[in-house]
Amino acid sequence: MDSIDIEGIPDIRNYVPRSVKEAFAIQRALKERVSLENSFESISLIAGVDLAILKERKQLVCGIILFEFPELSIIDKVYSIVDEKFPYIPGLLSFREGPAIIEAYGKLEVKPDILILDGQGIAHPRGFGIACHIGVILDIPTIGVGKKKLYGTFDELGMVPGRYSPLYSKQGDTIGAVLRTKKNTKPVFVSPGHKIDLPSALEVVTECARGYRVPEPTRQADKYVAELKKEFL
Template sequence: MTIIRTPADEAEARAVQDELRARVVLDEPGPPPGTGLVTGVDVAYDDERDVVVAAAVVLDAATLAVVEETTATGRVTFPYIPGLLAFREIPTVLSALESLENDPGLVVCDGYGRAHPRRFGLAGHLGVLTGLPVLGVAKNPFTFSYDPPGDRRGDSSPLVADDGEEVGRALRTRHGVKPVFVSVGHRISLDNACAHTLALARDFRLPESTRRADALCRRALREATA
């Protein structure tokens, strides 16, 4: 089991980010889309009760059928600080992943990897701690700029930082529908991360992995706080 220590304050959390970011692997392509297993992870909070629930849903990448799903419930042990949200989520997400009977395969986060002010969002953090290939698919571009991609499914445009670095892509998963924002977490290329996202988003804007993990963690939170 991965042992996670909650940072004492914001300064310590940033120091942990700096240390772990140096261990991100960016030169591996990752698994081919449509093969093996893909696991979506997501969290839901009840801030009044300081409860967080994480869900992990394993899909067959070829059929998108659910292979396994699990949840974990924990306490919120770190304050809300933009750019440091991973420290609120990681312990419970890891508990959910570690309770799976199947190897998670590729992990898809509802959040960011390189598309993060410190280039180390939840997808990178989770990838380094688990050693798994991880990508992030977010609903908005955080603080980065982009030109709107074409209207067709599969069209994309770079998500660009102030220094000109491409930190991710705005990717159109449905014709004429707002794009999602894909970024690399660990052990996968950006091209492949986008290809996986399209393969997982066959019928909806968001990847099926994210949709199912979101629904499961919300349901589990309602049950945990009833």
């Protein structure tokens, strides 16, 4: 039961692991499909995602907002509400939030060139954070932007916005970067998810930093989901 036969899973998009061991196996298998090369030619559309919990209903609300890039003007908004089927376990976030994100994404009539997710990309214990997971399953470029570190080590960075410090794996590989998006404010953790390299991911996130710590697409999605939460409480 060490290695999983991914091909044998009917709907990997909504598959719920029966154990942590199985979840680990799925991540190790899907990790092989991650690409760290830019697959896009230019970026004219970008989207941000965020989720909230409807505790009473035991459901998750996911909101995705599509923006024109680099203007960052809103073009569309979609959302999904899904039953909570997997708990929050550090390192296995995608199994909890993935289904809701994928369903909402499917409702977008126009797809973005890049999707920014809350959480890590390859800066993960097994190199397969939620940004990688969503990117591989949807086969689209994704970037992971976390507010906290999950994995890796780094040196302190300057206070000037735009400054960053590489995130290193235990083996010494650069797996992401800690980016200062705002003065005198804690940095964010940026790492490639799929079909994009670190330099590009950093450029995009830096470009999306508009006066706040969290990049605009994510910040807007955050507000959107907060409203949805009230509406569906």
